[in-house]
Amino acid sequence: MxxxxxxxxxxxxxxxxxxxxxxxxxxxxxxxxxxxxxxxxxxxxxxxxxxxxxxxxxxxxxxxxxxxxRPDLRRGNITPQEQLLILELHSRWGNRWSKIAQHLPGRTDNEIKNYWRTRVQKHAKQLKCDVNSQQFKDVMRYLWMPRLVERIQAAAAGAAGAAGQVQAGAADTPPLSSSWQHGADDGLYASPELPADACWSAEYYGTAAGDHQLLNNPAVPELSSTTAGSSSPSSDSGAGAQPWLAPVGGAEWFTTACDASSAAVAMHDAVLAGQQQQQQPCLLGETWTSSELPELGVADFEIGSFDVESIWSMDDNLWYTQRQGV
DNA sequence: AACACCCTCAACCGCAACGCC
DNA sequence: CGGCGTTGCGGTTGAGGGTGT
Structure with missing residues (x-):
């Protein structure tokens, strides 16, 4: 111009x-x-x-x-909840950073963009695959996201456990596949890293009504189960959008992620067991045989150098530490 | 201790869209 | 309708701090 x-x-x-x-x-x-x-x-x-x-x-x-x-900016690390949301929204909208940022209060498009480039793309690089490849999408969807879910749950369980000393029964954290995703307890979703009124708690991840509010949240109309399939072909589905999580019905992906998390955690535990006392990086290719991987779509490309642990130890080792402590 | 390399993130750039005159 | 100023977006860069050798 x-x-x-x-x-x-x-x-x-x-x-x-x-x-x-x-x-x-x-x-x-x-x-x-x-x-x-x-x-x-x-x-x-x-x-x-x-x-x-x-x-x-x-x-x-x-x-x-x-x-x-700006006074309303959030500071500090991107929380697991935010990571999960970024992964999901990016899978739908692609590099629409400002659009994604609109759904992460207090975060800027620049921050999210930097997060994506420095963290997410790094792992794609480790996998020696393109960040937009189906393989990497599958890794995100079936490994990374479920782990984030687990991590969020673990943090919430810790918080609930502490709260349980005040409120009887609160430490009785329900299983992931049932109550977490259905949001039986608002307090369950509260991250210790977030203010009490953060939208992540009930607003984004569920309500007492049992809905998948992450995907039905009015703030994210495109994710609504009632609008996702019927939304007009706006620019959102245009060139910038990436269709690998194509029009799933409402909370489908999230349920999948939660269900997949059990398998992912089991695999992770197996990995830990397999490692025994060896303090070496967990290498996918060495631990998971190709016969276990086809469902993840990662069997046919090189993953031997990918350090799985680095995925969820990006900002701290909270999740890993908690798993080790179990 | 010194150097090299890596990583993060604030800041910049180019471009396009929008709105006003 | 076109010119011009402003705003917003996505991509890129580079300074500075951290880490490894």
């Missing part, structure tokens, strides 16, 4: 002339921006930059505000 190039060129000149700053923001600049937005509101970023006395482009100001200074 010529026009854009002209603008960029002028900006470049301003940078060269020392009229515009680039690179990391200083505390002073942050203060200027925060104070200005607080008193004048967002928008009109170019004029805002000038009015606030910032020697930055409007674009830079907007980005700094949205990705870093």
């Amino acid at each position: 010529d026009m854009a190039h002209e603008r960029d060129a002028s900006s470049e000149e301003e940078v060269m002339a020392g009229e515009l700053r680039r690179g990391p923001w200083t505390v002073e600049e942050d203060l200027l921006l925060v104070n200005y937005v607080a008193s004048h509101g967002e928008g009109r970023w170019n004029s805002l930059a000038r009015s606030a006395g910032l020697k930055r482009t409007g674009k830079s100001c907007r980005l700094r505000w949205l990705n870093y200074l």
Whole structure:
């Protein structure tokens, strides 16, 4: 776009002339921006930059505000709940980062994009397959996601156990395949890493009514079991969308993930048993014979170098530690 | 201790869409 | 209707910190 190039060129000149700053923001600049937005509101970023006395482009100001200074941003690691949601939403929408970010309150598209590139794509690379390949999708769906579910449940069970000392019976965590996915207890889904009012608890993962709210959540209409199959062919199903989890009915994938988790955990336990005292990475190819893998669609490509443990030990070893402790 | 390599993430870039005049 | 400014999105880069040798 010529026009854009002209603008960029002028900006470049301003940078060269020392009229515009680039690179990391200083505390002073942050203060200027925060104070200005607080008193004048967002928008009109170019004029805002000038009015606030910032020697930055409007674009830079907007980005700094949205990705870093906004008061409603969440900080810290991406939680297992968020990871699960990212995997699911990306499977449906592809690299529609801003769209995905809309369903992760307090997270920015940039953050999610970075997460995907640094964590998810890394594992695809380990598997020596394309991140969009069916094999990798299957690994995500049948291994990664169930493990996340297990991990969430384990964390919730720990929280419930602690709460059980206050509320009798709360530690009696129901089996995964029944109550977790059906959301019998709101408290079950609360992550210790999340604020009490975080939407992840009941809103996203279930309600006392027993629905799969992750997929029926009004905030994610495209995932609703009542709309997923009948939604109009909007841009959501266009070029950016990736159809490998094609129009499953509502919570189907989630149920599958939960069911698959048992098998996945069993395999994991077998892996641990097989490892005995050896403190070496768990290698899929060495532990799971190809005869066990066809259902996962990972039998016919090279997986020998893939470190399974690294999947769920991406940010910490909570899940693994808990499994070891069982 | 020094160096190289790797990883993360804030920031930038190019482009397209939108809205106003 | 076209020009122009603004906004938003997705891809990419590079600084800085961490880790391995």
